[in-house]
Amino acid sequence: xxxxxxxxxxxxxxxxxxxxxxxxxxxxxxxxxxxxxxxxxxxxxxxxxxxxxxxxxxxxxxxxxxxxxxxxxxxxxxxxxxxxxxxxxxxxxxxxxxxxxxxxxxxxxxxxxxxxxxxxxxxxxxxxxxxxxxxxxxxxxxxxxxxxxxxxxxxxxxxxxxxxxxxxxxxxxxxxxxxxxxxxxxxxxxxxxxxxxxxxxxxxxxxx
Amino acid sequence: xxxxxxxxxxxxxxxxxxxxxxxxxxxxxxxxxxxxxxxxxxxxxxxxxxxxxxxxxxxxxxxxxxxxxxxxxxxxxxxxxxxxxxxxxxxxxxxxxxxxxxxxxxxxxxxxxxxxxxxxxxxxxxxxxxxxxxxxxxxxxxxxxxxxxxxxxxxxxxxxxxxxxxxxxxxxxxxxxxxxxxxxxxxxxxxxxxxxxxxxxxxxxxxxxxxxxxxxxxxxxxxxxxxxxxxxxxxx
Numbered sequence: 292x293x294x295x296x297x298x299x300x301x302x303x304x305x306x307x308x309x310x311x312x313x314x315x316x317x318x319x320x321x322x323x324x325x326x327x328x329x330x331x332x333x334x335x336x337x338x339x340x341x342x343x344x345x346x347x348x349x350x351x352x353x354x355x356x357x358x359x360x361x362x363x364x365x366x367x368x369x370x371x372x373x374x375x376x377x378x379x380x381x382x383x384x385x386x387x388x389x390x391x392x393x394x395x396x397x398x399x400x401x402x403x404x405x406x407x408x409x410x411x412x413x414x415x416x417x418x419x420x421x422x423x424x425x426x427x428x429x430x431x432x433x434x435x436x437x438x439x440x441x442x443x444x445x446x447x448x449x450x451x452x453x454x455x456x457x458x459x460x461x462x463x464x465x466x467x468x469x470x471x472x473x474x475x476x477x478x479x480x481x482x483x484x485x486x487x488x489x490x491x492x493x494x495x496x497x498x499x
Numbered sequence: 500x501x502x503x504x505x506x507x508x509x510x511x512x513x514x515x516x517x518x519x520x521x522x523x524x525x526x527x528x529x530x531x532x533x534x535x536x537x538x539x540x541x542x543x544x545x546x547x548x549x550x551x552x553x554x555x556x557x558x559x560x561x562x563x564x565x566x567x568x569x570x571x572x573x574x575x576x577x578x579x580x581x582x583x584x585x586x587x588x589x590x591x592x593x594x595x596x597x598x599x600x601x602x603x604x605x606x607x608x609x610x611x612x613x614x615x616x617x618x619x620x621x622x623x624x625x626x627x628x629x630x631x632x633x634x635x636x637x638x639x640x641x642x643x644x645x646x647x648x649x650x651x652x653x654x655x656x657x658x659x660x661x662x663x664x665x666x667x668x669x670x671x672x673x674x675x676x677x678x679x680x681x682x683x684x685x686x687x688x689x690x691x692x693x694x695x696x697x698x699x700x701x702x703x704x705x706x707x708x709x710x711x712x713x714x715x716x717x718x719x720x721x722x723x724x725x726x727x728x729x730x731x732x733x734x735x
Contacts, residue, residue, distance in 0.1 A: 299637075317570060318567040318570050318573070319567075321570055321573040321574060321577065322566055322567075322573060324577055325573050325576055325577055325580075328576075328577055328580035328584070329580060330578050331580070331584055331681060332583050333543075335583075335587045335588075336583050338588060338641050338642035339641050339642070340640065340641060340733070340735045348727075353735055355641075355642065355735065356587045356588055356589055356642070356733075357584040357585065357587050357588040357734050358588050358589055358733075360733070360735050361597070362593065388510070406619050408622070408623075408705060408706050408707060409621060409622030409623070409706060410597040410599075410705065410706045411600065443637060482599055485598075485599040486599070486735060488567075488640075
């Protein structure tokens with residue numbers, strides 16, 4: 292008797308509290324999807340491309356008219372600061388330590404072209420994007436090799452430890468921002484820099 | 500009989516200070532470590548509670564209780580929005596130009612029917628030494644459509660083409676015409692931008708143009724014959 296009652300009782304105890312929680316979770320998912328779709332309906336109606344920074348599913352995509360033009364996976368991400376909502380945003384600033392510049396090339400002499408053309412490979416892999424709504428995104432390339440990877444990991448830990456202090460200072464100054472760091476494959480970071488120009492509209496989907 | 504080293508160690512004066520400190524010292528040291536760890540944890544927790552931690556702060560996208568109670572309403576709204584977006588999605592034949600990778604793809608609905616290596620804008624900047632004019636040689640981005648189709652096109656050289664070569668800008672229109680440089684066909688996408696042929700086929704796949712999209716002969720002929728007027732072109 293005790294053998295059958297006890298597992299049943301345990302099952303009831305475990306299942307009962309999860310049922311309302313699951314329905315609340317579903318409602319939040321529906322609400323987030325609702326906000327995303329509301330933003331996309333507006334953007335897809337225009338002839339301009341737009342981006343989707345999806346920190347919930349860890350990818351960034353460029354879209355036009357509801358069609359995905361390309362998508363890059365986020366290797367690692369971190370967030371600190373003011374909590375974000377699902378909704379529209381735009382690129383207000385794009386900073387790189389070395390902004391790519393180009394002179395006019397001479398196509399009749401192809402050997403002289405390499406340093407005169409602005410191509411995907413010339414794009415930076417480390418840069419910052421300022422998004423509307425006081426969101427600062429730092430893009431870093433995924434390190435390769437044991438030591439660079441460790442150095443990057445230490446950098447991420449340092450960021451995680453020091454960022455709360457910045458957030459506290461900002462809170463005291465009543466100027467709160469959200470800091471996001473994204474680690475992408477170098478070629479994906481370059482592709483993103485090429486695509487996300489200042490003024491480009493998009494949708495921000497923060498993690499839950 | 501083996502000699503026993505223990506008596507010598509026992510008579511050494513060194514362990515005496517530790518023994519003097521005794522259990523009190525160990526307790527004090529442990530207490531200090533515990534205090535430091537707890538203080539660190541408390542500070543971290545305090546910082547997080549102040550709202551510094553992203554994941555600990557309240558969700559800004561949490562739905563209002565009224566919405567939570569009516570999920571069917573949300574479902575219906577989402578379905579409607581998805582239908583709206585689906586209607587906007589390109590259908591039939593359309594072109595996509597990736598200016599970074601220098602690739603043009605011909606789509607028929609969701610299917611890619613042909614991938615073509617092209618050359619897009621170099622991003623170069625040219626300034627007119629005599630005036631305040633300047634040109635940025637970027638391929639335009641966004642949605643366009645095939646507005647014209649021309650066989651054996653003639654290039655009407657714009658001002659920048661003369662400035663770039665260090666030549667004087669001609670006064671007569673006829674002096675701007677140049678035959679053969681655009682290949683056998685040209686497909687206009689508006690504002691003076693074309694998908695056209697090239698004499699420099701070895702540079703296909705590189706960003707070398709003044710904003711137009713250059714295509715190899717065979718692919719250009721295919722496009723000219725396959726793509727009708729008003730076909731949408733998405734450049735990014």
